[in-house]
Amino acid sequence: MDFTWTDADRSFRERVREFLRRELPSNWKSISRHGPGSREQTEFSLEFCPKLAAEGLLVPHWPGEWGGADRPTWEHFILGEEMWAAGEPRGAQYMNVNWIGPTLIRYGSAEQKHRYIPEMAAGKAIWCQGFSEPSAGSDLASLRTRAVRDGGDYVINGTKIWTSYAAHADHCFLLARAGGADEGKRGIAIFLVPMDSAGIEVRAIPSLIGHGDIHETFFTDVRVPASARLGEEGEAWTIISYALANERVGIPRYELSSRVLGEMVHELKCRQEFDDPIVQARAGSAFAMCEAARMLVYNAVDQRARGQEPGTEANIARVAVVSAENAVSDFGLDFLPDAYSRGAFPSFLAHHERAIVAGIAAGANEIQLGVIARRHLDLPREAS
């Protein structure tokens, strides 16, 4: 066991930090305040990601033939830590890097790969994720959006909700039911849908988590060719599981939490309010939770780096990350309440907005706990 970074890892991290110091503009904090799905951050990502790509820092872990450099899993992860801690200047494109790209590389047709991968690897593509529906959130398998085969096409009808990035996305990674409702997961298929297709309407939903971050997306008689389907009709759940396993450990949220906690402590010290033992113990507790989450995430990444199939480690890590992020958010709200008014501390506010969504997006915390209970602790499935 070795829980330290290699010289190569440290040097890579420094290279990423140096790039960020050089390329993030002086007004970056005010841009990042708006959240990864905002117009401001999306527009910025379309300037920033091509620079990352030119530096070989956008998709270094992807295969060489698809614009990557076959770099180790750990480098990808260090890159993610630094980006997330900096306020995620890749905006929505972090999804391309973490899971949409790798999923297309693994399961896409030759045509799909040639059409989509190069622009992702160049940092020029914005995607959204069409998973949740008004009546299918945690119970994703009950989704109702229909894709009906019509000759060489599919015709898609339905509604997606909580769709991050939809207002600015070029494409949607869409789940729809191609089979009957009684087929459950087996009836689901994945479609790669251009967002400028006729029949798509996007409405922003005012929310607590940033401006323009979540949307309702309506699909009315949207026609896509059969070649837009990713994988076979019955294969979707396997592909989704692969994608979600990549997504769940894809966001090193503890890194931002840990750094924001440091900023909170700095502010309390400036106000001479950090000498209070209660404040110190709470800060220590939140920091320890961040570090526990870090170790559990690293454990999941280590397994991936060793080529093992994703297990429950990612679910365990996810629960720990959510707890840590909320502990930091609560610390700030409890001891620096005025920092959340008048926009005085944009990083605290941005962190809070990310924290409150952490346990809900990409599989609610309770779903993760259920998976841990059944698959990791071998507890019996709940009676139906």
Add this chain to the structure above:
Amino acid sequence: MRFEANDDQATFLAVVEQMAASSAGGWKVAANWSRYDWSDALDQELEKNGFHDCAREESLGPVAATAMIQRLAALPVAVECAASSLLRPLFDDNLPRPVAVVESSPTTTIRFLPRAKTLLDISDGKIRHSRINGDDVEQVDSLFAYPMGVLRSAPSQWTETDVDPELVRNRWRIAIAAEITGALKGGLDAVLDHVRNRYQFGRPLGSFQAIQHRLAASAMKIEGAGWLVLKAAQTGIPRDAVLALGYVQNVSTEIVYDLHQFMGAMGLTLEHPLHRWTYRVRLLRTAFGGAHRNLGQLARTQWRAA
């Protein structure tokens, strides 16, 4: 970054596992329904085969010692392993073991004292040790599932050492964090066994979501603590040690409550050994002032505050 044991550590820990598995003896314990069950056989076997010296071996190191402490603390029986494996190797003298450690005052009730041959005082200033014999010690009844004792009188002769006190105290934080983590894991495994097999309302208790979620959250915290303490053992950095100890002490309160809650009335008996894990934790979570003091120290170390 590698979470997998190296070849030597894997071999070593496989043997520890073999020994632990043969000593566990299931969840039922001796009919005397004692608060603790000291396993002389396991203690002797570990000593005879030199397991306590593993931290001295370069390819095993404090990480292997810490993993061993975690594993053995998960057993329903008690052995003195933590001080012998993580502190004793710091001293040139081959201190006789078992080793009892006093963190605050030698007049307090001291864990393992009735079995100890060495008393190690890490409370203040220079580290010192003293030979102990049975006449020096009065065994006392205690809630905590260890042989507990008090000194009849202060040791007549202390040997002062030049070993860095901070190094020793740092190692002791790691050792205790490992013991708490192991004891929580032992208790969790016992409760998991119970809720898989205990039927109420026509179904196993473990199929109820209310129970599943809380046990899953406990498992997450215990695994997190396990990695934190192994990392602290490898780095030896004081911040990592106080972090691991503060974290596991802090999460232990809720976990212990849940373990007893889900074991139900069975967990209130001395027939079931759940109390052995949970009352060890209840003692160890007071170490170095307890969670809040340790987390406060972590904060001061991390952010250089007074």
